[in-house]
Every structure is written in C-alpha cells, then in structure tokens.
Amino acid sequence: MKGTIQLFKIQGIPICVHWSFSFVLVWVFFTAYSYETGLNSMLLKINALSILTLFSIVILHELGHALVARRLHIATTKIVLLPLGGVAMLENQSFSPKKDLLISLAGPMTNFALVLLFLPLLWVFPESVIHQMVEVVLHPQHPLIMVSHLNSFQWFVFLFILVNLSIAVFNLIPALPLDGGRILKAILAMRMEELSAVTYTVWIGNILALAVMTYGFWTDHFLFIVLGAYVIATSSGIIKRAKILEILKKTTVGEILIPVDDFLRANGQNPNEETWNFSDAPYDISTSTPLNVAVDLMLKEDVQFIPVAEDGEVKGILSLSVINTFIGRF
Ligand SMILES: [Zn+2]
Secondary structure, eight states: OOSEEEEEEETTEEEEEEGGGHHHHHHHHHTTEETTTEEOHHHHHHHHHHHHHHHHHHHHHHHHHHHHHHHTTOOEEEEEEETTEEEEEESOSOOOHHHHHHHHHHHHHHHHHHHHHHGGGGGGSOHHHHHHHHHHHHOTTOHHHHHHHSOHHHHHHHHHHHHHHHHHHHHTSSOTTSHHHHHHHHHHHTTSOHHHHHHHHHHHHHHHHHHHHHHHHHHTOHHHHHHHHHHHHHHHHHHHHHHHHHHHHHSBGGGGOBOHHHHHHHTTOOGGGOOSOOSSOOSOOOTTSBHHHHHHHHHHHTOSEEEEEETTEEEEEEEHHHHHHHHHTO
C-alpha cells in the first residue's frame, strides 16, 4: 500500500499510517469547534483521547492477526492504519483455509480477551457509575453527560470495553473484507474450491450489505449506508483477485518462462555478448513451482524478473510483465 508513513515498530512489525488518516485529525478538531463559542478544549481533549484509544485498540486487533500469522510462519510486512480501521499486510496471500481461519479469528479474539481483562474493573466502580455507563449505551446521543459524571479513569475503562466489544462484533459480520467474511470463506473453503468459497461469501456479504443499507436509509444512519456501499463496492475486486489467484495456482512457472536470449533481446541486449550473468539463479524456484508462489516471492523481493534454474542450468526468465499479460488474457 502506497502513501504510508511509519510511526513505530512493535515486535519488529512496522506500524504505519495512511495519508487519508489526516481526515480523522481534521474531524477531531472540527467537531470540537463552533463559530459561536470557538474551540471547546474539553471536547477537543475528549475527541483526541477517544481517537487515541480507538486506534490503540485497532493496532492491538491487527497485532492479534499478525502474531498468530507469525506462529504459522507467515510474516507481516506492516500494519497500516486507515480512517475506517487497520490492515495487517501479510507477506503472502495464499495459505490453507485452516491457517486463514486461525489468522482471521485472532483479531476479534484479541478484542474479546481485552474486554475480559478490563471487565473485573467494573466491580470496583460505584453502582451509580455503572448506571451512568448503561445510560450512555442506551442513549449514545449525549456522550458529554457521561463525561460529566465519570472521572477520567472510569471513562477510559468504559470506553475501552465498549470500543473493544464494538470492534470485535463489527468485524465478525460475515462480509468480505471483514474478518467475519474471511472466517466464513475459510470454513467454506475447507469443503469446496477456494474460488467457489469466495463467490458464496461475497454473495452472502452483498445481501447483508443491502439489508444494512436499507436499515440505514430507514433510520437515517448514514454510517450504515457507507458501510453497505463499501462492502458492495469491494466485492467485484475480491472475486477478480480470487480468480487471478486460482489461475496462478493452476499454472506452473515452466509454462510461462521466456528463453534467456529472447529476454535479453527484448531488453536491448545482445545475447552473444554475455553482458548478463545468469549462472547462479539465487531463488528457490523451479519450472514446476506454482506461479502464485513465484509471484509472492517476486513481490516480496521487489524484483521485476528472475532467472529460473534446474540442476545448475538456467531454464529461462520469469518476468512480472509477462505474468501480467498472461493474467490479462482471462
Ligand atoms: Zn481483523
């Protein structure tokens, strides 16, 4: 993902923020500002702290995915924070449904674990405070009333539990690209081909999204409409990517290798001058390697082409532009 800046690293995983995140900062400022009274510093502090809490929880959620993936020997390139949440970018995208299920479950489970960790704190709060918290959940239109009745620690605990629960439940909605969609897809993929599993999951997600959007229109909840539209808008891309992955899995490297001489001529080199040395092919790729494995490696190493050798003899060149042309034919 382009347009990101690294903030810091946790467990060796870079935590980055996407440029569109700046909209969130603008929101924090403008919701605390009014023309009549100017900047409300109390509201600004509450907004800033809420956003900080929200995105710390998002980072913990993504770390849940990343650390379980690491246990399953899948590295995470980075975690990116976006205005609508986060993404843990895994090094490769094609792994078994069982691994997919465990990695997808890890995010929401992290949030549930954090809720369980903080829940005992509620017992030490006075009954009136708990009553206030319930009031705010039932009538969320007036969050300021809550703040006036809770001290900052009580407020933080309340917010932390509420946000963790919301993120866990929201992410378990069975619509791609949410975790719930990935969980459903992984369960289906244990019983059928990956592409069929993705197609069924996308349709279930689209039907749910339509229902959520209708509810949003009916009750004037703008966020529901945006959410439903987002799920539907991403669905064709998800099916397309699944189709490409299916083609890559079924094709071997040997099927689309180009001869070294042709490759050199295409790059304006004279094959007879031996200006290019392919004697040692540095990657563990042979002609029988599935294309998806080779593509994952090339993207990870950030290379446009690699020589493929067998028994010390170069068999040809695998080039990303050739792979792109090949995929484009379908
Ligand atoms: Zn997640």
